[in-house]
Amino acid sequence: MPDWSYQTLFRPLLFRLPARLARTLTLHAMGGLSRIPGGSLVIRTLGHMEVSPLLEQKRLGLDLKYPIGLGGGVDPHGTAQRALAQFGFGFTEIGPITMEPIRSDQPVELDITEEAIRYPSAPVNDGLAAIVERLKDERENPLPAFCRLRPMPGSAPEEALDQVRRMLEALKPFAAGFYLDLPSGSWPSDVMDAYTLDVLRLTKELAPDKPALVYLQPDMDDREMMSLLGKLNEAGLHFEGAVIGDTVTAGDRRLTGRAIKASVMRKLQRIRSEYAMESIALIAAGGVHEPQDALDLTEAGADLVQLHSGLVFSGPGLPKRVNEAILYRIVSGLPAPPLPAFWQGWGWMCLLGIGMIIGGIIAWIIAATSVVLPYDTAFLCADAETIASINERLLPFMSHDRITLAGTMLSIGVLYYQLGRYGLRERLHWARTALMASGIVGFSSFFLYLGYGYFDPLHATAAAILLPMFILAMRDRQEEPYRRKTNIMNSRQWRLAQRGQFMMVVLGVSLVIGGFTISTVGITKVFVPEDLEYLMTTAAVLESANPNLLPLIAHDRAGFGGALLSNAIALVATALWGIQQGARWLWWTFLGAGTPAFVAAFSVHMYIGYMDFWHLSPAIFALLLYMLGLILLYPYLMRPVSDSKHARVS
Structure with a gap:
C-alpha cells in the first residue's frame, strides 16, 4: 500500500470506516501479504526502499540500517510487523506492555482536520504472556525491538517494581532494549523519582547488556522532567537516553498527532541544553507527519525518530521519504563523485x-x-x-x-x-x-x-x-544515492x-x-x-x-x-x-x-x-x-x- 495507492484509493475508503476496523483491515491485509509466497517481494517491489550505508548508525549498541523507528501504537497486536519492517524502518517499539491484558470499549477516533488520533486513556495491550509468545517467532519480528514497560494502572510503587521485574525477566531474551514508561500523575513527585531510580537500577541489574531509556510524555512538566533526569545523573545511574513519547492527555483520552511536534521539540531542545549529543541518546516519537518534521526534530537534538500518527495521515511511504530527506542532508555536505565516462x-x-x-x-x-x-x-x-x-x-x-x-x-x-x-x-x-x-x-x-x-x-x-x-x-554496477533535493x-x-x-x-x-x-x-x-x-x-x-x-x-x-x-x-x-x-x-x-x-x-x-x-x-x-x-x-x-x-x- 504505497502512498500513490493510499492517498488516491485506500485512505478515502478507510477514513469512512471506524478507526479500529480500518486499522485491523489494513494491518491484516499487509500482514497476510507478507506471509504468502512472493508477498514480501511484492512489498519490496512496490516500495523499493534502498539501503544506503550513509543512513546506517551505531546507536544504543545496535547497528541500525535506518534512523527511523516504528511506534508501538501503529501495530499493537503485531499483525504486520514483517510487512512494516520492509518500509524503511530500522527498529520498532513494542508496547506499552503490562503484566495483564488491558482492553477498552472506548473508540479510537480520527480528527482529519487536525491530523490527530484519540485513543483510550488506558494502556491497551495484549499483556505480557501474549507478547512474549509473539516475540518468540523471529520471522514475525525482523527488526530490533524496544519493549516499553508500564505497570498496571492503579499499582502501588512496590507492586509496579515487582511487575517490571517480571516483565524484564520474561522479555530480555527478545528485546533489543527497554523503554521505561513512567506512570505520570499517579504518585507524588518524590515517590515517582524514587520509583524511577529503583526501576533503572533493576533494569541494569537484570539486563545489563540492554540499553534502558526513560520514556517521557510530551505534556510532562519541563521542570519535573529536568529534575528527574538530574537526579538520575546525580545518582550515578547510567541510562542510555530518553524517549519523548507520542501522546498527551486530552480529557479522558490520550491524543497523538501533528500538534505533538511542538512539545516534543521543546523537550528535545531543553534536554540538549543540559546534555551533550554524545552523553545520551534521544528518540523523538511524536509529531512526524512529513519529512520536514523529522528534519526539524533531528536538528533540535533527536538522534532517532519514531513514526506513529504520520503513517495514518501521510501514508506508508513516509519512512522512505524521511530516509531520503535525511540522506540528502548527508550527501549535500559531501563532495559529489565524478560522473562516469x-x-x-x-x-x-x-x-x-x-x-x-x-x-x-x-x-x-x-x-x-x-x-x-x-x-x-x-x-x-x-x-x-x-x-x-x-x-x-x-x-x-x-x-x-x-x-x-x-x-x-x-x-x-x-x-x-x-x-x-x-x-x-x-x-x-x-x-x-x-x-x-x-x-x-x-x-x-x-x-x-x-x-x-x-x-x-x-x-x-x-x-x-x-x-x-x-x-x-x-x-x-556502482550505485550512488540520489543527490538532488527531495520532497519534504x-x-x-x-x-x-x-x-x-x-x-x-x-x-x-x-x-x-x-x-x-x-x-x-x-x-x-x-x-x-x-x-x-x-x-x-x-x-x-x-x-x-x-x-x-x-x-x-x-x-x-x-x-x-x-x-x-x-x-x-x-x-x-x-x-x-x-x-x-x-x-x-x-x-x-x-x-x-x-x-x-x-x-x-x-x-x-x-x-x-x-x-x-x-x-x-x-x-x-x-x-x-x-x-x-x-x-x-x-x-x-x-x-x-x-x-x-x-x-x-x-
Whole structure:
C-alpha cells in the first residue's frame, strides 16, 4: 500500500470506516501479504526502499540500517510487523506492555482536520504472556525491538517494581532494549523519582547488556522532567537516553498527532541544553507527519525518530521519504563523485535508445508503404498483390500490427535514452533495475518469433547489434544515492502527484497485462474475434489460402506483444520508483515515450478503418490514464523543491 495507492484509493475508503476496523483491515491485509509466497517481494517491489550505508548508525549498541523507528501504537497486536519492517524502518517499539491484558470499549477516533488520533486513556495491550509468545517467532519480528514497560494502572510503587521485574525477566531474551514508561500523575513527585531510580537500577541489574531509556510524555512538566533526569545523573545511574513519547492527555483520552511536534521539540531542545549529543541518546516519537518534521526534530537534538500518527495521515511511504530527506542532508555536505565516462555504461544505453528510435522510424515507414519486406514475400512465396488478392484487408491489417510495433519501439527508445542519460549516468539503483528487467524481457521476446517457425532476419540483425550495447550498459554496477533535493512537505503538489503516480502505475500495469496477453494470443490463437470480424474471414480460410500466412501474422503479433511488455516494465518501474519532485526530465520522458505509441495506435486504426470500440477500449482507457497522469504530475515534476525548506536543515 504505497502512498500513490493510499492517498488516491485506500485512505478515502478507510477514513469512512471506524478507526479500529480500518486499522485491523489494513494491518491484516499487509500482514497476510507478507506471509504468502512472493508477498514480501511484492512489498519490496512496490516500495523499493534502498539501503544506503550513509543512513546506517551505531546507536544504543545496535547497528541500525535506518534512523527511523516504528511506534508501538501503529501495530499493537503485531499483525504486520514483517510487512512494516520492509518500509524503511530500522527498529520498532513494542508496547506499552503490562503484566495483564488491558482492553477498552472506548473508540479510537480520527480528527482529519487536525491530523490527530484519540485513543483510550488506558494502556491497551495484549499483556505480557501474549507478547512474549509473539516475540518468540523471529520471522514475525525482523527488526530490533524496544519493549516499553508500564505497570498496571492503579499499582502501588512496590507492586509496579515487582511487575517490571517480571516483565524484564520474561522479555530480555527478545528485546533489543527497554523503554521505561513512567506512570505520570499517579504518585507524588518524590515517590515517582524514587520509583524511577529503583526501576533503572533493576533494569541494569537484570539486563545489563540492554540499553534502558526513560520514556517521557510530551505534556510532562519541563521542570519535573529536568529534575528527574538530574537526579538520575546525580545518582550515578547510567541510562542510555530518553524517549519523548507520542501522546498527551486530552480529557479522558490520550491524543497523538501533528500538534505533538511542538512539545516534543521543546523537550528535545531543553534536554540538549543540559546534555551533550554524545552523553545520551534521544528518540523523538511524536509529531512526524512529513519529512520536514523529522528534519526539524533531528536538528533540535533527536538522534532517532519514531513514526506513529504520520503513517495514518501521510501514508506508508513516509519512512522512505524521511530516509531520503535525511540522506540528502548527508550527501549535500559531501563532495559529489565524478560522473562516469560516456563509454563506462550509460552512453551505451543512450546509443541503444537511439538505435531503437531509428529502428522504429524505419519500421513505421515500411509499414505505412510497402508493408511487407523481401524476406516476407520469400517466406510466403507471394508478393503484395497476391496477398491483397487473398483478402483486401489483409495488408492493412498487417500494417496495423507493424505500425503499432513501430510506435512501441519509439517509446522504448525514448525511455531507454532518458533512463540512460539521467538514471544510469547518476548511477541510480532504480534506473538500472528498471532497464535490466525491461531489457531481459525485450531481448528474450525475440524467441517468440520462432513459435510458428518464422525467422525474421531483420529483427535478428537488430537484436545482434543492440544486445552488446545492453550488456555494455549494464556492466557498471556502482550505485550512488540520489543527490538532488527531495520532497519534504505534504503539499498540494505532492498530493496531486500521488494521484498522477497512481495513473502512471495503473497504466504501466495495464500495459504489462496487455503485452502478455497479446504475446500469448500471437503464439496461440493468432487472432481475437474482432480481428476476424474486421478481416471478414476465418483463420482456417487464411491458412488454406497460404499455409505461411498465419506464422507471418503470428510473428508480428508476438513481436508487438513482447515489445509492449518490455516497454510496460520500464514504464511501471519508472512510475513506481523514479518520481521525485523537480525531476523535469521525467515528465518529458513520460510525454516523449507515450506520444509516439498512442499516435501510432490510434492513427493506424483510423487509417485502415478498424474502429471496433471493444477492440479500441483498452487503448482509450490507457490514453485517459496517460493524460491524467501527465496533468497531475506536471506541477510536482516541473517545479523544483523549495530552497528555503532545505536551507533550514542543511
